[in-house]
Amino acid sequence: MHGTIFLLLKRYVQLQYDHSTWMQLVTNAGLSTDNFSHREVYPDAHLFALVGQAAAMTGLSPEKLQEKFGEYLVPDLMYMYHKLVDPDWRTLEMLEHTEAVMHTRVRQEHTGNKPPVLDVVRVAPNEVLLTYVSPRRMGALAVGIVRGLATYFDEEDRIVLEPLTSENGERVQIRVRRL
Ligand code: HEM
Structure with a gap:
């Protein structure tokens, strides 16, 4: 998936919640870095892991969050x-x-x-x-x-x-x- 989608998800979580929530998500999703670039493509599985963890942490369903x-x-x-x-x-x-x-x-x-x-x-x-x-x-x-x-x-x-x-x-x- 396009790096822009990751970058915007990062900004969304940081704005709606806070930076530490985002860092917690990255850790819980098992990612080694959150240093995304809009020029790169990242595995879909990483986005699904982040969205799944975000849903678990916020109590929203993955669909509502998306x-x-x-x-x-x-x-x-x-x-x-x-x-x-x-x-x-x-x-x-x-x-x-x-x-x-x-x-x-x-x-x-x-x-x-x-x-x-x-x-x-x-x-x-x-x-x-x-x-x-x-x-x-x-x-x-x-x-x-x-x-x-x-x-x-x-x-x-x-x-x-x-x-x-x-x-x-x-x-x-x-x-x-x-x-
Ligand atoms: C300004 C208009 C739009 C732009 C520039 C745009 C751009 C993009 C980009 C860059 C991606 C990532 C693709 C990838 O990494 O493979 C994407 C994915 C996606 N786009 Fe669009 N999009 C636009 C409008 C729409 C609209 C109108 C819809 C549906 C109503 C839509 C639905 C989606 C969905 C659901 C994905 C996630 C990937 C997937 O489901 O396979 N997009 N789009």
Whole structure:
């Protein structure tokens, strides 16, 4: 997994909790270093260990934690890839273009990068059906990212999310409507 995701998780835990909580997580997850670089790719198992330990320490479920972290990630991801974002896009348009624009670029940047495949279909003028596919089973992060995008575009009162499957599978479907 992309080092940026590790760096942002580190910052998230440090801000939401504190530095010693983060250090405890790193130790409990059995990692020898927390010196991540955005240029590197790290084993997925390390991220899962950190998220699992964070869930145990905070009492939140791993899914809830991923959702909150997904919401937190959005402004940074948008900042990093802002050159690829059309100023006319809002939440639904962003979702429609993530696969072809953002995730395609992420795959080109490093052969180790394997963002999920997102199949997004506009089924009605104000509705998209998003299908997430990834062996990492991080659909809860996807749910959080959609919420984060709605907040980012100032549409949090208008965007309604309806997961149509469990968030834990390799294939997760989410209906997203704009009121
Ligand atoms: C600005 C838009 C976006 C950018 C720049 C972006 C970028 C990234 C990057 C860099 C990764 C790490 C990939 C890796 O290490 O293999 C990633 C993973 C991920 N992305 Fe995106 N992403 C964006 C939008 C989205 C959206 C809209 C969703 C879903 C609604 C999404 C869902 C995920 C998930 C769940 C992962 C975790 C890895 C996995 O499940 O396989 N992303 N993304």
